[in-house]
Amino acid sequence: MEFSFEEHPHKRLNILTGDWILVSPHRTKRPWQGKVEDAAITERPRYDPQCYLCPGNKRSDGSTNPNYKAPFAFTNDFSSLLTDTPDGGLNVKGLLQAKSEKGICRVVCFSPRHDLTIPQMDIENIVEVIELWKKEFQELAKNEWIKYIQIFENKGDIMGCSNPHPHGQIWSQSSVPVEPEKETIQFKKYFEQNSRSILADYLIEEERSKERLVCENEHFIALVPFWAVWPYECIIISKKQVQYTHQFNVEETIALAEILKALTIKYDNLFDTSFPYSSGIHQAPVNDGDHLEWHWHMHFYPPLLRSATVKKFMVGYEMMANPQRDITAEQAAKKLRELPAVHYLSK
Ligand code: ZN
Numbered sequence: 001m002e003f004s005f006e007e008h009p010h011k012r013l014n015i016l017t018g019d020w021i022l023v024s025p026h027r028t029k030r031p032w033q034g035k036v037e038d039a040a041i042t043e044r045p046r047y048d049p050q051c052y053l054c055p056g057n058k059r060s061d062g063s064t065n066p067n068y069k070a071p072f073a074f075t076n077d078f079s080s081l082l083t084d085t086p087d088g089g090l091n092v093k094g095l096l097q098a099k100s101e102k103g104i105c106r107v108v109c110f111s112p113r114h115d116l117t118i119p120q121m122d123i124e125n126i127v128e129v130i131e132l133w134k135k136e137f138q139e140l141a142k143n144e145w146i147k148y149i150q151i152f153e154n155k156g157d158i159m160g161c162s163n164p165h166p167h168g169q170i171w172s173q174s175s176v177p178v179e180p181e182k183e184t185i186q187f188k189k190y191f192e193q194n195s196r197s198i199l200a201d202y203l204i205e206e207e208r209s210k211e212r213l214v215c216e217n218e219h220f221i222a223l224v225p226f227w228a229v230w231p232y233e234c235i236i237i238s239k240k241q242v243q244y245t246h247q248f249n250v251e252e253t254i255a256l257a258e259i260l261k262a263l264t265i266k267y268d269n270l271f272d273t274s275f276p277y278s279s280g281i282h283q284a285p286v287n288d289g290d291h292l293e294w295h296w297h298m299h300f301y302p303p304l305l306r307s308a309t310v311k312k313f314m315v316g317y318e319m320m321a322n323p324q325r326d327i328t329a330e331q332a333a334k335k336l337r338e339l340p341a342v343h344y345l346s347k
Contacts, residue, residue, distance in 0.1 A: 006328065014227035015190075015198055017182040021229050022317075022324040025331075044115040044164060053165035055112045071125075071132040072109045073170075079105035081173055102145065103173035106136055110166040117155065117166050117274055119264035119343055126257035133170075133281070134246040140172040141286040148176040148285045151245075156276025158303060158311060176285045183282060184294070191293030197241045199295040212333040215262045215341075219248075219255035222263045224333040229323040231305045231312055232270065232332050234263060236298040243284035243294045262341060263300070269339045273308035277301060 003010075011020045052059045055067045061077040081103025090098040110129050111121060118126060133151050140149050153168035154161040176184065190198035206212055206223055214222045214234060222236045236259055242248065248256060267275035278301045284294035303311040305327075317324055 005330070012227045012329075014225075015202065016186055016225075016227075017179065018186055019182075019227075020322055021227055022322060023328055024324060024326050025328045027326040046113050046115050048114045048165070051114055051163060051165050053107075053109050053163055053167055054114050068109070068112055071111065071129045073106050073132060073136050076105040076107050076169065079103075081105055081171060099175075101174055103171060104140060104143070104146070105172075106140075106170040108132060108136065108151075108168050108170060110168065114165050117264070117268075118260055119268050120345070121166075121261070123254065123257045123261065126260055127253055130245065130248075130253050130256055136170055137244065137283070138246055140170070143172075144287050145174050146172045146286060147288055148173055148180060149283065150177070150180070150280060151283075152278065152280035154278050156274065158276045159278055161276075176288075180282055180285065184285065184291070187291075187293040187295065197293065197295040199237050199297060200241050203237055203239065211330045214266065214333055214336045215259065217255050217259055217262075219252045220259040222259055224329040224336070226329055228329045228332065229325055230301045230303060231325065231327055232267070232300075232302050232336060233329075234300040234336070236260070236263065236300075238296045241295045243291050243296060245281060245283060245296065247296075265341060265343045266336050266339045267300075267302060269344050270336065271304060271308040272344050273304075275302060275304065277303075 005023075006025055009022065009024045009026065011022055013020055047054055049057065051057060053065070055065055055069075055072075057065050059065065059074075059077055063074075063077075065074075066072065081101060083102055083104055085100050085102045088100040090096055108129070110116075110118065111125060118129075121129075137149050137151065140146055149170060149172040151168065151170050157164075187198055190196070190201075194201070203221060206221065206226075212223045212226065214224060216222065219239050220236055221239065222234050224233060225235045228234075236256075238248070238252070238256075240252070245256075264275070267277065279299060281296070281298045283296055284291035303313075305312040312325075314323065
């Protein structure tokens with residue numbers, strides 16, 4: 001009997017973190033039984049007087065949002081990190097260790113419209129969001145003490161998002177957190193050995209096989225990474241190796257808006273629902289030299305597995321040993337690739 005990726009349990013390496021994941025494709029050999037359930041379609045108003053993110057409304061700290069017409073950013077009223085934290089820490093024989101952490105947390109409203117999400121927004125408006133991400137990132141990086149800036153979005157109440165108004169967050173802080181730190185180590189190791197970006201070389205292999213591609217344009221590729229853990233996990237990788245979003249020119253920024261829209265439309269079309277996910281842009285640390293090894297990319301971690309209501313949990317073996325999946329990256333990519341490019345609500 002010969003080993004087959006489609007049939008036999010195996011481990012795959014996540015080259016970005018150095019972690020392994022377990023794939024058990026034999027468990028999906030039975031025919032696909034997940035039915036597409038109709039999720040309750042809740043019509044959201046364009047403006048919600050109760051929403052603290054809508055233009056002109058009062059926020060919890062007593063301030064009032066301006067009547068913004070384009071994407072709008074402000075410092076989180078409930079920031080997880082603060083600028084005025086004094087230096088401090090603890091180290092008891094290396095056994096009890098702690099360090100103070102400073103930071104600035106910002107909220108980015110994608111649109112004044114309460115009822116839109118990225119897949120429903122116009123390209124020009126998504127470009128405005130990206131331009132605001134660039135501006136916020138560069139402003140935060142002017143603080144010498146900030147070493148890392150994480151731009152992310154939690155979409156959907158299943159992901160713990162407390163407000164359906166389209167928005168994301170930017171957390172900047174005085175040290176490099178765990179995931180980007182792991183990636184920095186992996187990027188560096190490969191760059192030192194090959195003088196190349198590990199993701200640039202990985203893209204060559206993905207372009208060759210095309211098995212895991214979901215959509216692409218002249219400047220970006222969206223694919224299900226070989227080492228995906230979440231059922232329809234995707235990564236957007238820039239074809240040009242840059243370290244930061246603000247290094248993308250006008251044309252590349254439009255292409256990024258286009259691939260963001262294309263991928264999230266496919267996500268919504270998968271189960272005819274506003275598809276929940278956590279997404280985040282991984283960029284090089286800041287105020288820490290050149291980082292020529294780093295390569296810009298954006299992760300999408302969606303939890304839905306079989307329908308608009310059935311999600312994957314990371315439990316049991318995944319908490320005790322390591323992440324595991326049934327549906328292979330290739331099967332997930334094929335399903336996403338074959339979905340229509342037009343949003344189900346605009347048909
Ligand atoms: Zn990453």
